[in-house]
Amino acid sequence: MSVPSAPSSSPTAPRLGRLLLTGAAGGLGKVLRDSLRPFADVLRVSDITPLTPAAGTHEEVVPCDLSDKQAVDALVAGCDAIVHLGGVSVERPFEEILEANIKGVFHVYEAARRHGVKRVVFASSNHVIGFYKQTEHLDAGVKRRPDGYYGLSKSFGEDVAQFYFDRWGIETVSIRIGSSFPEPLNRRMMSTWLSFRDLTTLIQKSLFTPGVGHTVVYGMSANRDLWWDNEAAAHLGFVPQDGSEVFRAKVEAQPPVAPTDPNAIYQGGAFTAQGPFGD
Numbered sequence: 001m002s003v004p005s006a007p008s009s010s011p012t013a014p015r016l017g018r019l020l021l022t023g024a025a026g027g028l029g030k031v032l033r034d035s036l037r038p039f040a041d042v043l044r045v046s047d048i049t050p051l052t053p054a055a056g057t058h059e060e061v062v063p064c065d066l067s068d069k070q071a072v073d074a075l076v077a078g079c080d081a082i083v084h085l086g087g088v089s090v091e092r093p094f095e096e097i098l099e100a101n102i103k104g105v106f107h108v109y110e111a112a113r114r115h116g117v118k119r120v121v122f123a124s125s126n127h128v129i130g131f132y133k134q135t136e137h138l139d140a141g142v143k144r145r146p147d148g149y150y151g152l153s154k155s156f157g158e159d160v161a162q163f164y165f166d167r168w169g170i171e172t173v174s175i176r177i178g179s180s181f182p183e184p185l186n187r188r189m190m191s192t193w194l195s196f197r198d199l200t201t202l203i204q205k206s207l208f209t210p211g212v213g214h215t216v217v218y219g220m221s222a223n224r225d226l227w228w229d230n231e232a233a234a235h236l237g238f239v240p241q242d243g244s245e246v247f248r249a250k251v252e253a254q255p256p257v258a259p260t261d262p263n264a265i266y267q268g269g270a271f272t273a274q275g276p277f278g279d
Contacts (some may be wrong), residue, residue: 014208016040020079022066022086022108023123025049026181028083028199033059035200036083038269039207046075047086066104076111081119081207084108091148093277101153109164117170121206123172124160126192126218127151130268132227134191138267139229140176140216147268153233158216165214173206173236176228179217184244190251191227194219195242205236212236224248227267 019040025047037043037057044060045051051061056158061078064075066086076082086108087101105122112120129138130147146152161172178192179185180199194202198221206212217233220226222243230238244251263269 006054007183014039016080016207018042018044018060018079018080019207020044020046022046022064022075022078022082022084023089024085025051026085026089028123028207031196032083032085032200032203034269035196036203039204040080044075044079060101065158066107067099068108069103069110071106072107073111073114076108076115076117079115079117080116081121082108082112083121083123083203085123087153088150091150091271091274092147093275095150097153101150102156105157105160107154109160109170112170113164113168117206118169119212120161120172121203122157122172124158124176124216125151125154126176126178126228127268127271128155128158128176129273130266133265134227136187137227137229138266140218140232147266147272151271153267158214162214171212171214171218171234173209173212173215175202175217175219178228180219184246184251186254186263187251187257188263190248191220191223191225191242192267193221193223193244193247195221195240196244198240201241202236202238205238209236 024033024045042058046062046064048065053059053061064071087104127147128144128151130151130220131145144155146155152262158174161174164170178194179189180194184190184193215233218228222240224245262272266272
């Protein structure tokens with residue numbers, strides 16, 4: 001089964017002069033590197049992993065280690081907005097998370113402040129609320145319950161976003177991304193799945209909707225069994241076009257998960273049981 005590709009912008013759609021995409025070599029970064037290109041005259045892509053400019057595009061490649069404050073400052077210079085995906089994207093020892101995710105997000109916002117960037121789209125995660133049960137229905141205002149060091153770093157990033165809006169007026173949409181893959185991989189992802197097309201549309205809304213302040217939105221497609229409520233982010237006008245139901249037969253053909261498995265209990269799934277590291 002196929003899912004429709006990401007949308008392209010029309011000639012009348014708003015555009016930025018220069019848009020920065022961090023984490024461009026990652027799984028979602030590779031997707032967004034293509035799908036965000038219509039939204040800016042120049043797309044500046046960055047990662048610690050080497051990248052090559054895409055042929056025939058208005059693309060700039062700027063390698064950067066997010067833990068290097070001076071390098072991040074130079075990376076942000078001249079940009080009109082930032083889509084911040086960069087950092088460690090899985091549960092890892094705290095020391096790794098600290099450098100890329102915690103220092104990194106602080107460096108991005110400090111650079112935005114110094115260079116007058118007024119809009120950031122922050123790739124948060126469902127793992128900031130991962131210890132809620134799958135039987136619970138959550139809105140964006142619930143108390144955060146991170147399920148690991150990765151989730152802690154994303155919770156910190158949301159606090160940084162709120163602080164930089166309150167103190168310096170930098171607006172952010174923090175997207176608590178569910179599970180963005182070509183298709184859901186298991187039963188848990190039937191509720192958390194976010195198609196690439198819906199992810200691109202959500203980022204477009206996050207970049208161009210005026211007056212977002214600091215908005216928290218759950219990144220999910222129009223799945224049948226949802227755990228999250230986006231009413232508080234209705235001003236973004238995000239209406240998902242895809243849903244996981246077309247994959248249900250394929251997913252439910254998998255062996256059932258034991259009722260004691262974290263993937264059957266917690267919204268964060270297996271992340272709630274990973275670590276500690278180095279004992």
